Amino acid sequence: MKSTPVFMSYTRGDLLNLLVLMVLGFVLIPFVVPTDYWYSSILIPWLCLSLAAIGQQIVMGYAGQLALGAAGFMAAGAFALFNLELRLPFLGFPVNLVLSGLVAAAFGVLFGLPSLRVRGIYLMVATLASQFFIIWMIDKFGWFKNYDTSGIITAQDIVIFGREFTAPLEMYLVVLVVVTILTILAINMTRGSTGRNWMAVRDMDIAAESMGISLLKTKLQAFAISAFFCGVAGALFAFTYLKSMEPVAFDIKLSFRILFMVILGGLGTISGAFIGAAFILLFPVVLNTLGNEIFHGMVDATIISSIELVVFGVLIILFMIYEPLGMAKLWENIKARINSRRGAETSMKQNRKAD
Amino acid sequence: MPDTRSFMIGAPILEVSNVSLSFGGVRAITDTSFKVLQHEIKAIIGPNGAGKSSLLNCINGIYRPQEGSIWFKGKSLQKITPNAIAREGISRTFQNLALFRRMSVLDNILVGRKLHMNAHFLAVAFQMPSAREEERLNVERCEEIIEFLEITDIRDTPVGKLPYGLQKKVELGRALATEAEVLLLDEPMAGMNVEEKREMCRFILKVNEELGTTIVLIEHDMGVVMDISDNVVVLDYGKVIGDGPPDDIRNNQKVIDAYLGVAHD
Known part of the structure; x- marks a missing residue:
């Protein structure tokens, strides 16, 4: 049985999870993690990419539309924020961040249109257009880069209510706040009627339509919201991690990485986005460290990076075959197994007592 | 049928008139017309491939008939999408489960x-x-x-x-x-055992009696059809060959021929 909600629509378990994660993210990590390296090279990109993965999750895991082009929407968000901060600085960073998400959402609707006619692998190819078109547009028209010819444009400093957030820890906190808020909104949507409509379209579109769901509206809504998440993620990625504006950072490779995050993490789960992002991001780091620590540089770095790709490929194939619902599902299964074993043990004990 | 229903069968609510549907060169439905009365249970029967499911798909807006029209409460259902038809008050189940x-x-x-x-x-x-x-x-x-x-x-x-x-x-x-006014049930009892069928019949009758929902159902089990429906329409090769109360249908020569086959001699 579902446990009853204690506050709004959240159960005791939900609130407990939230509390633990909040304490971990806002209190424990800032106190325990001392080095800037961890913030600027691991935690910040992890949070940003997790947010983008949530976007991919919404359109692919929930609405079932095989879209590939998250990085394109990220680029749209990043350059929208750059231009908004440049041209409308008086609006302030928070407002501009939301606006840049909305710009990406508009692109999301535009490039979601093919989903009304094609599906599956064909849709994937069609949505690739967003990837190439957005990057091309930014490169082609100088206005987007403010006619900067140097090729490297520095992102503006983040200023919120007159206070600068430039140290790695400060930027980490900014990103964490945004990601926390958007994650809660995403969870609310996926648990509510909005998410049910998406999943209905994913599982059986004809039946969904016969129940009165408009495929047009639902698909485009999923594309828009997905692109909004990617756009905000891209803006944060550029402003807190890259700290510069370069379209090449948002190439198709990034889109594929986000796709892999969602597949490995688990389609149709929000936690899967975070797990997948952590895995894809940390795995190369772990592999490198292993290479250095264990083999002391005997293995060539290029070989290590190729091994990385091979292992990713194998893992994706394995997950596709044995656990299409990804690592989040794997984790659920482990938890369920532990719980049932514990349950069995206690009932055995009780039986023994009864004897 | 015991008369425990709180809603009396009324005027036509759904009208299929002269509908023809073909896929490429294959005619699925030819010039089919019948009426469904408000609050009744109407069964559509016929041999495999008679065009029963295609007909439901036409009413529901999944298929668009090339000819003819379908009217629901005086409104034409032509050229509107399944979700708009759902909004009008027609809901359905599917033959091969669409959950x-x-x-x-x-x-x-x-x-x-x-x-x-x-x-x-x-x-x-x-x-x-x-x-x-x-x-x-x-x-x-x-x-x-x-x-x-x-x-x-x-x-x-x-x-x-x-x-x-x-x-x-x-x-x-x-x-x-x-809470649609009309439910289209495409073989709600297919693949069920006797027990499950009886249960399903009970639910369908209860819905019809208590909520007054008009029900159009496709079913192969003749026993069930004759038991629960007020009227039966029989399709064969996409054409209506019989339409009326179960007793009339049982004695209809054309229907008997279609089901048992006619000796051509």
Whole structure:
């Protein structure tokens, strides 16, 4: 049985999870993690990419539309924020961040249109257009880069209510706040009627339509919201991690990485986005460290990076075959197994007592 | 049929008139006309490939007939999409189960409440009181349906994991949740055992009697059809060969020929 909600629509378990994660993210990590390296090279990109993965999750895991082009929407968000901060600085960073998400959402609707006619692998190819078109547009028209010819444009400093957030820890906190808020909104949507409509379209579109769901509206809504998440993620990625504006950072490779995050993490789960992002991001780091620590540089770095790709490929194939619902599902299964074993043990004990 | 119903059969509510449908060169339905009366249970029967499901798909807007028209409460259903037809008050189940396999029983039935749930996605995202209230009321309504169908114990199970008979029940529940005036049931009892069939009949009759829902159903089991329906229309090779109360149909020579075959000598 579902446990009853204690506050709004959240159960005791939900609130407990939230509390633990909040304490971990806002209190424990800032106190325990001392080095800037961890913030600027691991935690910040992890949070940003997790947010983008949530976007991919919404359109692919929930609405079932095989879209590939998250990085394109990220680029749209990043350059929208750059231009908004440049041209409308008086609006302030928070407002501009939301606006840049909305710009990406508009692109999301535009490039979601093919989903009304094609599906599956064909849709994937069609949505690739967003990837190439957005990057091309930014490169082609100088206005987007403010006619900067140097090729490297520095992102503006983040200023919120007159206070600068430039140290790695400060930027980490900014990103964490945004990601926390958007994650809660995403969870609310996926648990509510909005998410049910998406999943209905994913599982059986004809039946969904016969129940009165408009495929047009639902698909485009999923594309828009997905692109909004990617756009905000891209803006944060550029402003807190890259700290510069370069379209090449948002190439198709990034889109594929986000796709892999969602597949490995688990389609149709929000936690899967975070797990997948952590895995894809940390795995190369772990592999490198292993290479250095264990083999002391005997293995060539290029070989290590190729091994990385091979292992990713194998893992994706394995997950596709044995656990299409990804690592989040794997984790659920482990938890369920532990719980049932514990349950069995206690009932055995009780039986023994009864004897 | 015992007359315990609180709604008397009334005027035609759904009218299929001169509908023809073909796929490429294959004619599925030829110049078919019949009427469905308000609050009645109407069965569509006929041999395999007679065009029964195609006809339901036409009424429901999934197929568009090339000729003829379909009228619902005086309004033409031509050129409108399935979701608009759902809005008009027609809901359905499918022959080969069209459930949302990865969603729980409750969520499947909640999707049936779609037309009663209009919260904006932002209201849902921010958990506004209006959205929460809407969710609560509709979950309550679905719980009633789940109780009515006696499937309370599988409420949170993903439907893909349920046996066939239960899935059929869930699909009926989803159609009921729409509170549509007309339910189109495409072989609601196919593949069920006698026990399950009897149960399903009970549900269908109860819905018709208590809510006054007009029901159009396709069924192969003649016993069931003759027992529960008020009127039967018989299709053969996409044409109507009989239309009337079960007793007339039973004695209709054309129908007997179509089912038993005629000796050509």
